[in-house]
Structures are given as C-alpha cells and as structure tokens.
Amino acid sequence: MSDGTxxxxxxxxxxxxxxxxxxxxxxxxxxxxxxxxYEDHAPVPGKVVDExxxxxTTREEILQGQEAFLTYGxxxxxxxxxxxAYLGPDFTADYLHRQAELMREFQGGGxxxxxxxxxxxxxxxxxxxxxxxxxxxxxxxxxxELVTLYREELLSRKRSGAGLGPxxxxxxEECRRITAFIAWTAWTASARRPGKDYSYTNNWPPETLVGxxxxxxxxxxxxxxxxxxxxxIGLLLAIYGRYPHILGWHGxxxxxQFIAPEQLPLTPAQRSTAWYFLVIAALLLLQxxxxxxxxxYHAEDGSFFGLDLARILPYNLxxxxxxxLALFVVSAAFLAGGIFLAPLVCGREPRGQGLLSYLLLxxxxxxxxxxxxxxxxxxxxxxxxxxxxxxxxxxxEYLDLGRFWQVLLIVGLFLWLLILYRGLRxxxxxxxxxxxxxxxxxxxxxxxxxxxxGLACSTKSAFAIGDFWRFWVVHLxxxxxxxxxxxxxxxxxxxxxxxxxxxxxxxxxxxDAILYSVGGVVGTMHHFYFSGGPAAHMALxxxxxxxxxxxxxxxxxxxxxxxxxxxxxxxxxxxxxxxHRWAVMFLVAVGFWNFLxxxxxxxxxxxxxxxxxxxxxxxxxNHAHAAFxxxxxxxxxxxxxxxxxxxxxxxxxxxxxxxxSFWSLNLGLxxxxxxxxxxxxxxxxxxxxxxxxxxxxxxxxxRDHVLIEWLRLPGDMLFIGGALPILYMTVRAVLRPxxxxxxxxxxxxxxxxxxxxxxxxxSTPPIPPVVTP
Amino acid sequence: MNGMNCLFTLPADLEVWLLLGYAxxxxxxxxxxxVLARMHFTRARRMAESGFCYDPYxxxxxxxxxxxxxxxxxxxxxxxxxxxxxxxxCAGCPDKAACTPHDEGRHVYRALSEWAETDVGRFHLWLAVxxxxxxxxxxxxxxxxxxxxPGTGLLMIAFVVAAVAxxxxxxxxxxxxxxxxxxxx
Numbered sequence: 017m018s019d020g021t022x023x024x025x026x027x028x029x030x031x032x033x034x035x036x037x038x039x040x041x042x043x044x045x046x047x048x049x050x051x052x053x054y055e056d057h058a059p060v061p062g063k064v065v066d067e068x069x070x071x072x073t074t075r076e077e078i079l080q081g082q083e084a085f086l087t088y089g090x091x092x093x094x095x096x097x098x099x100x101a102y103l104g105p106d107f108t109a110d111y112l113h114r115q116a117e118l119m120r121e122f123q124g125g126g127x128x129x130x131x132x133x134x135x136x137x138x139x140x141x142x143x144x145x146x147x148x149x150x151x152x153x154x155x156x157x158x159x160x161e162l163v164t165l166y167r168e169e170l171l172s173r174k175r176s177g178a179g180l181g182p183x184x185x186x187x188x189e190e191c192r193r194i195t196a197f198i199a200w201t202a203w204t205a206s207a208r209r210p211g212k213d214y215s216y217t218n219n220w221p222p223e224t225l226v227g228x229x230x231x232x233x234x235x236x237x238x239x240x241x242x243x244x245x246x247x248x249i250g251l252l253l254a255i256y257g258r259y260p261h262i263l264g265w266h267g268x269x270x271x272x273q274f275i276a277p278e279q280l281p282l283t284p285a286q287r288s289t290a291w292y293f294l295v296i297a298a299l300l301l302l303q304x305x306x307x308x309x310x311x312x313y314h315a316e317d318g319s320f321f322g323l324d325l326a327r328i329l330p331y332n333l334x335x336x337x338x339x340x341l342a343l344f345v346v347s348a349a350f351l352a353g354g355i356f357l358a359p360l361v362c363g364r365e366p367r368g369q370g371l372l373s374y375l376l377l378x379x380x381x382x383x384x385x386x387x388x389x390x391x392x393x394x395x396x397x398x399x400x401x402x403x404x405x406x407x408x409x410x411x412x413e414y415l416d417l418g419r420f421w422q423v424l425l426i427v428g429l430f431l432w433l434l435i436l437y438r439g440l441r442x443x444x445x446x447x448x449x450x451x452x453x454x455x456x457x458x459x460x461x462x463x464x465x466x467x468x469x470g471l472a473c474s475t476k477s478a479f480a481i482g483d484f485w486r487f488w489v490v491h492l493x494x495x496x497x498x499x500x501x502x503x504x505x506x507x508x509x510x511x512x513x514x515x516x517x518x519x520x521x522x523x524x525x526x527x528d529a530i531l532y533s534v535g536g537v538v539g540t541m542h543h544f545y546f547s548g549g550p551a552a553h554m555a556l557x558x559x560x561x562x563x564x565x566x567x568x569x570x571x572x573x574x575x576x577x578x579x580x581x582x583x584x585x586x587x588x589x590x591x592x593x594x595x596h597r598w599a600v601m602f603l604v605a606v607g608f609w610n611f612l613x614x615x616x617x618x619x620x621x622x623x624x625x626x627x628x629x630x631x632x633x634x635x636x637x638n639h640a641h642a643a644f645x646x647x648x649x650x651x652x653x654x655x656x657x658x659x660x661x662x663x664x665x666x667x668x669x670x671x672x673x674x675x676x677s678f679w680s681l682n683l684g685l686x687x688x689x690x691x692x693x694x695x696x697x698x699x700x701x702x703x704x705x706x707x708x709x710x711x712x713x714x715x716x717x718x719r720d721h722v723l724i725e726w727l728r729l730p731g732d733m734l735f736i737g738g739a740l741p742i743l744y745m746t747v748r749a750v751l752r753p754x755x756x757x758x759x760x761x762x763x764x765x766x767x768x769x770x771x772x773x774x775x776x777x778x779s780t781p782p783i784p785p786v787v788t789p
Numbered sequence: 790m791n792g793m794n795c796l797f798t799l800p801a802d803l804e805v806w807l808l809l810g811y812a813x814x815x816x817x818x819x820x821x822x823x824v825l826a827r828m829h830f831t832r833a834r835r836m837a838e839s840g841f842c843y844d845p846y847x848x849x850x851x852x853x854x855x856x857x858x859x860x861x862x863x864x865x866x867x868x869x870x871x872x873x874x875x876x877x878x879c880a881g882c883p884d885k886a887a888c889t890p891h892d893e894g895r896h897v898y899r900a901l902s903e904w905a906e907t908d909v910g911r912f913h914l915w916l917a918v919x920x921x922x923x924x925x926x927x928x929x930x931x932x933x934x935x936x937x938x939p940g941t942g943l944l945m946i947a948f949v950v951a952a953v954a955x956x957x958x959x960x961x962x963x964x965x966x967x968x969x970x971x972x973x974x
Contacts, residue, residue, distance in 0.1 A: 604909050690923035695811050702807045723930050
C-alpha cells in the first residue's frame with residue numbers, strides 16, 4: 017500500500033483483502049436476491065374482476081391505495097405483512113380473517129363451507145397472460161362489505177378512538193382504494209404461488225380459516241440457522257483461542273496523563289458542534305416525550321388523560337415523529353462527532369470549516385422541521401395529490417419523510433462528507449489507504465451512500481420491491497454501516513486518548529468489520545420472510561442473520577475488556593485525571609444493550625418459525641427499543657459527552673448531572689423492556705399461536721392487558737427525565753462557551769492534537785509510599 | 790377447599806405458564822448477567838497483564854522471560870498496585886523493545902478494586918436488581934389478575950423467589966454503591 021510518500025500500512029494486507037472479499041461475497045448474494053425479488057414478487061394484477069367479468073379494481077387503484085395508505089400514515093398505525101406499527105391491526109391478517117369469516121357466512125357456515133372457503137382462497141386465479149385476477153363471488157361480496165366496514169370502523173370514524181382521530185381519511189373513494197390495496201395484500205397471503213403449495217407470503221399470516229400453516233422451508237431454515245449460530249460460535253471460539261494476541265485487546269505498558277479539557281485548543285468547526293449538541297439534546301427530549309405519548313395510546317387508546325389528543329396528534333403521527341427524531345438524533349450526533357474528531361485526527365483545520373459546519377446545521381434544522389411539519393400536513397389531509405409524498409410523507413416506516421426532504425437530507429449528508437474530507441485531507445494524503453484515517457473516511461462515506469438507497473423505494477413501488485429497498489436502509493444502513501462507523505469512531509477516540517495503540521485498534525476494527533459483514537449484509541433479508549418475495553430470501557436471510565449474533569457477542573466481550581483496561585490507565589489525581597468517565601460509562605451501556613437488545617432479543621425473533629407468529633408484536637418493539645435506544649442513543653450520548661467535556665467551561669461541567677442522565681436513561685430503558693415490552697411480547701406471541709395472529713394484533717389484546725401497559729409509565733418517566741440534564745448542560749455550553757483564550761486563534765494553524773501525554777515512570781507525579789498489604 | 794385447590798393445581802391458562810416462564814428466564818438472566826460480568830472482569834485483568842503471571846502468595850509478577858516484578862508502590866487513591874522489574878534485568882532482555890518504552894524497568898499495574906466497586910460492576914449489579922424488580926412487579930400483577938384460579942400457588946412461589954432475589958440483590962448493590970461514594974463530583 018505504501019507508495020513512498022505515505023505512511024505504510026500498520027497491519028497486514030490480509031485484513032484488507034479479507035474485508036474486501038467479505039463485502040464482495042455479501043453484496044453478490046444480495047445482488048442476486050435483488051434480481052429475484054424483481055422477477056418473483058407477488059404480481060399486482062392489471063385488473064381484478066368478478067366471475068361475471070365486472071371490474072372490481074385495477075392495478076392503478078391498488079397502487080393509489082398503497083400510496084394513500086402510506087401517505088395517511090397507516091403504516092405508522094398498523095401494518096401490512098407484519099411491517100409497520102403495532103397499535104392498529106395488521107391489515108393483511110385482519111382482512112384475511114374477516115374475509116374468510118364473511119365468505120363462510122355467505123355459504124351458510126359449518127365445516128363444509130369452511131373447507132370450500134379455504135379452497136376458494138387458496139386457488140390462484142391470476143392469469144399472467146391477460147394480467148387479470150378473478151375473484152370469486154364470495155371474495156367480491158367480502159370486499160364490498162369490508163370497504164364499508166373499514167371506512168366506518170376506522171378510516172372515517174366519527175369520533176377519536178383506537179388511536180386515530182375522527183375522519184382520518186375523509187374521502188370515501190380513497191377509503192375504497194386503501195381497502196383495495198389491503199385486499200390485494202390479503203390475496204397474496206392466501207393464493208398459492210404457481211407450482212407451489214404455499215402462498216406468495218410463504219403462508220404468512222398463520223390463519224386456520226385459509227389453511228395457512230408454517231411451511232417446511234421455514235422449519236428447515238430455522239433449524240439450520242440455529243445450527244449455523246452454534247457452529248459459528250464454536251468456530252469463533254477456536255479462532256479466538258488460537259490467536260488471542262492478534263484478535264483481542266491486550267495490555268501495553270503505557271502510563272498516561274490526560275490533558276485538562278480546558279487546555280485543548282478548539283477549532284471553529286469544533287466550537288460549532290456545541291450548537292449541534294444543543295439541537296440533539298432538544299430533539300432527544302421531544303423524541304422521548306413523543307415516545308411517552310405513543311406508548312400511552314396502548315394504555316388509553318381513546319384519550320390522553322381525558323384529553324382528545326388523537327384529534328391533533330394521532331398515534332400514527334406521534335409514532336412517526338418518535339421514529340424520525342430517533343434517526344435525526346443519532347445521525348446528528350454522528351455528524352457532530354465526525355466534525356469534532358477531524359481536527360484531532362489531522363492536527364489542523366482548513367479555513368471555512370466552521371462556516372460549512374454552521375451551514376450543515378442550518379440545513380439539518382430545515383430538514384427536521386420541514387419533514388416533521390410535512391408529515392403532519394400529509395396525515396391530516398392538508399396536502400393533496402402528488403404534494404403528499406413529495407413534501408409531506410412517503411410513509412414507509414423509517415423512511416417516512418417526504419421525497420423532497422429525503423433528497424435534502426442526502427445532500428446534507430454529502431455536505432458532511434465534504435466537511436470531513438476537507439478536515440482530513442492533509443492526513444489522508446500522507447497515510448496508507450488501509451490505515452485508520454481512511455477507515456474513518458470510508459465508513460463515513462458509507463453513511464450517505466446507503467441512506468441514498470432509500471430513493472429506490474417509492475410510494476408506488478410494488479410493495480415487495482419497495483420493502484426490499486427500505487430494508488437496505490433500515491437494516492444495512494443501521495445494523496451494518498452505522499455499526500461499523502460506530503466501532504471506528506469509538507476506537508479512534510481511544511487511540512486519540514492514548515488508551516490503545518493505533519495498530520491494535522486497526523486489527524480489532526478489521527476483525528469487527530468482517531464479522532459484522534458476514535452476517536449483516538445478507539442477514540438484511542431476515543426482515544423479508546413474508547413480504548411477498550420468493551422463499552430464497554427466507555432461506556438466506558435466516559442462515560446469515562444467525563451469524564449476526566456472533567459479532568455482537570464477541571464485540572461486547574471485547575468492548576468490556578477494552579473499557580476495563582482503559583479505565584485504569586491513568587495517572588492518579590489532579591490534572592492528569594481521565595476526563596471521560598461518563599462518556600465511557602455510556603459506551604459500557606452500549607456494550608450491554610448491543611449484546612442483549614441487538615444480539616439476544618434480535619436472534620429471538622429472527623428465526624423464521626418464531627417470526628412467523630411474532631412479527632409486528634411487542635417482541636419486535638422490545639428488540640427495536642433495546643437495540644436502537646440502547647445502542648445508538650447511548651452511543652450518541654457518549655459522543656456528546658466526550659465533545660461537551662472540551663466545549664464547556666470547567667466550572668460548568670457536572671459529573672453529577674452526567675451520572676443522573678446515565679442512570680435515568682439506562683434504568684428507564686431496562687424498566688420499559690423488562691416490565692412492559694418483553695413480557696407483553698411473550699404474551700402476545702402466545703396469543704398469536706393460540707388464537708391466531710389477527711387476534712394477537714387486534715386492539716382488544718392491548719385492552720385486555722392494560723395493566724401491564726400502565727406499568728410502563730415509571731420507566732418512560734425515568735427515561736424522559738434522563739434527557740433533561742443533557743439538555744441543561746448543552747444549553748450551558750452554548751450560552752457560556754469556553755473563553756477565547758483557550759481556543760485556537762487561527763483555523764489553519766496546526767493544533768496540538770494530543771489529548772494525553774505519555775509519562776515515563778520517572779516523570780510521574782509523586783506516588784504515595786509503599787503501603788504494606 | 791377451592792382456595793387450596795387453586796394453590797396446588799397447575800395453571801389452565803397459557804398466559805400464566807408464559808408469565809412463569811418469563812419470570813424464570815429473567816431471574817436466571819439476572820444471575821447470568823452478574824456471573825458473566827464478574828468473569829469478564831477477571832479476564833480483562835488477565836488480558837491487561839498480557840502474559841505476566843501474578844503470584845498472589847508472594848505478591849509479585851513474573852514476566853514471560855522469567856524475571857520477577859516485586860511490588861513497587863500502592864496508590865491508595867486510585868486503588869492501583871504498581872510492580873516493577875529491575876531496570877538492569879530489562880536492559881539486557883531481548884524482548885525489551887516490544888515490552889517497555891523506557892529504561893526504568895517494566896511496570897505492571899494491578900487494580901485493587903473489586904468488580905462491584907467499579908462503575909461497570911455497579912452498572913451490571915443495578916441492572917440485575919431491576920430485572921428482579923420487574924419480575925416482582927409482574928408477579929403482583931399476575932396475582933391480582935389470576936388470584937383464586939388454578940396456578941395461584943405457582944405464581945406465589947415465583948413472586949416470593951423474585952422478591953427474595955430483589956431484596957438480596959438490592960442490598961448488595963446498595964452497599965457497594967454507598968461504600969464507594971457513588972457519584973463523583
């Protein structure tokens with residue numbers, strides 16, 4: 017790698033080759049699956065006719081219905097194919113069940129009628145040549161009844177209830193098209209794939225009335241993925257045992273004296289991050305409050321302590337904002353973390369970085385405010401026609417924001433990349449392309465690139481195709497590339513603090529990146545078992561996602577070793593004291609939640625035979641909260657506290673406030689998980705197996721378990737309370753910034769970039785005399 | 790008689806079985822968290838010592854080349870014991886360059902803190918407390934909901950076990966937290 021002017025590669029080239037090979041194989045498989053989903057997704061028929069040839073609905077209407085479903089925020093209220101929100105029904109399962117019951121009733125009831133209905137629903141009457149789907153008389157009548165029922169019960173109900181405001185979808189024609197879309201999803205869930213004995217959705221949802229049972233593929237791949245996990249753990253243990261000094265952290269003799277935070281000269285761009293952190297803290301508070309309101313709908317779906325909240329802030333809107341803000345908080349923390357770190361890595365800052373950084377912050381605020389307002393206007397029906405997905409909401413869960421805001425956000429992320437590149441350019445020019453500065457830059461590059469993949473998903477994509485690309489963002493962006501960026505950022509911080517050597521950090525980063533990518537890339541498909549894609553997605557998704565547990569297990573062990581070692585490598589007392597006690601504690605929390613939330617809770621629901629019954633239940637919410645809030649939010653706060661330590665005046669720093677925030681957020685989250693989400697998810701899974709998925713997802717399930725829903729309140733209060741000290745400290749950092757004397761005067765002056773001094777034993781401050789043990 | 794029957798009959802309701810299973814998993818999970826964290830603390834120390842072997846009876850380390858590192862100083866404030874090899878021994882050692890960056894003899898630092906005295910230890914201890922507390926709270930809810938129905942006895946047993954675990958873990962965590970002064974200002 018070295019070309020003479022560059023620093024040579026610190027670790028073996030084999031690491032780079034191994035990582036490149038892993039990516040190549042992973043993305044080759046994912047590319048193959050992308051082709052398969054375009055070829056084999058459930059068809060959207062050109063027209064749906066009854067047995068007499070009368071047109072009931074068309075492809076155009078179904079896709080318009082899908083767009084209305086998404087842009088009115090119904091994916092953030094209930095779900096289709098189990099994907100979406102958890103308060104409302106799963107519309108696919110609900111329609112399928114109601115349809116089968118109505119059809120049985122039309123045929124006079126009894127076991128014989130039930131069998132006829134089952135046959136009728138399983139028969140695939142789609143003709144690919146004429147692009148026409150024929151519905152039986154029973155299906156036609158059920159569709160007509162359910163159009164009315166959904167409109168009156170839910171979409172255009174007269175009063176607030178079940179988490180929605182009155183007249184949520186005012187136009188009856190739009191209600192009909194939405195029902196046509198839901199009816200189409202239900203058809204894909206019951207009609208058998210040509211030449212197969214299972215439906216387009218691999219027989220999901222479980223529904224005895226249509227004869228949907230777990231497929232043998234689901235059982236086989238569940239067992240194989242479990243074996244793969246056990247085999248993978250064994251293999252990794254063997255490798256680990258054989259090469260412990262290459263793969264793991266281990267001690268080096270270093271005695272460090274850390275620079276007092278107020279002595280670090282700050283660049284203009286670094287100073288600008290104080291504003292980022294203020295915005296992040298304010299958004300975090302709002303995000304947690306909206307989370308509380310969203311959770312409250314599970315306890316009281318008709319009101320908020322007597323207030324008709326759903327009229328203004330229905331469940332789908334609070335949940336959309338709750339999710340979007342979670343992404344904004346974490347993304348903004350990464351942006352700020354990168355901007356803060358770049359001058360430390362490079363040792364200098366080019367002119368104009370501060371200005372660019374403020375420009376980026378302005379763009380971020382515009383995107384956040386614009387997209388949230390747009391979502392509200394879309395859900396309340398203020399925006400019409402093509403303005404809804406463009407400036408309002410696209411409505412795909414996690415990709416909720418309007419297309420205009422999505423593009424603006426991607427532009428903002430590339431602007432951030434430009435800021436990073438300018439900041440790192442001098443260092444990149446002199447370093448090997450496999451060393452830490454490049455790893456930092458490449459992992460930052462992956463963030464806008466993989467977020468931009470979301471552009472392939474539109475409101476009028478065939479659902480399976482839209483969902484396929486959506487999960488590239490939800491899974492690949494979050495669970496692979498954000499995780500990779502996280503690892504590199506944290507390792508780099510510890511290298512800059514002198515706690516570990518660059519060489520050691522690089523080995524661990526390469527090893528982690530390979531482990532993440534082995535399972536994480538193809539494992540994306542574990543979200544896609546039942547969305548109308550072919551069975552190959554389930555097979556490969558299950559097998560590879562089992563391997564995702566491996567890095568989470570081993571990285572947690574490694575992270576703790578790393579932190580235990582780091583915590584003791586400091587010179588006692590006074591100025592040299594380690595200044596990042598609470599930032600490190602947030603990283604400790606990241607390790608715990610990564611293992612439990614992402615690893616254990618994730619694996620628990622990833623096996624196809626478990627996912628078949630549980631998808632979209634509180635077990636999914638349990639995994640989502642423990643993994644996202646536990647890992648990414650805690651990490652965002654670790655970055656925030658790390659940088660804030662240098663941004664505030666010494667007298668404004670408070671370990672007590674940081675401690676309160678740490679304990680409140682972690683115990684609050686643990687309460688949410690162990691008292692509410694996890695046990696309720698277990699009960700919901702039992703209900704799904706015993707009474708059917710539609711039953712477990714009905715609002716009656718939550719009403720039957722309202723006491724457990726109320727029990728969540730203390731945890732939510734604790735969690736919300738944890739955001740307040742952080743907000744207070746960031747306000748202080750902005751209102752009372754550090755005096756200019758401690759700051760870098762010129763932005764292009766090389767900085768003293770070391771955050772520590774290495775001290776030899778002879779130069780250590782006096783150590784107390786020997787105490788005989 | 791009915792009350793006694795409820796105590797000694799198995800639950801008929803699937804939800805009761807699921808809650809009992811959940812209680813067992815979380816209580817075991819709390820113990821596993823604590824045990825793993827403790828084991829890991831020991832492992833981390835070993836990794837930090839990186840091939841140096843500690844003899845607790847003689848209170849010294851031995852380096853991979855067989856040289857002894859006797860106790861040099863103890864820093865009671867930071868709760869660290871420092872061991873140092875004779876500078877003359879290190880000067881002639883073939884591994885010196887990879888072992889120590891200075892000429893004053895290799896130092897090894899041994900933390901004197903117990904696992905539960907560290908911030909990380911306290912974090913895991915309090916998580917275990919919260920897990921036991923969650924089962925206790927759910928136990929109360931379950932007893933309210935299913936009192937007098939088959940399975941009440943098993944629910945009571947689960948509740949008592951959780952409550953005992955909660956008291957035990959809570960006292961231990963509180964003692965460690967109070968003993969180490971908690972929040973540093």
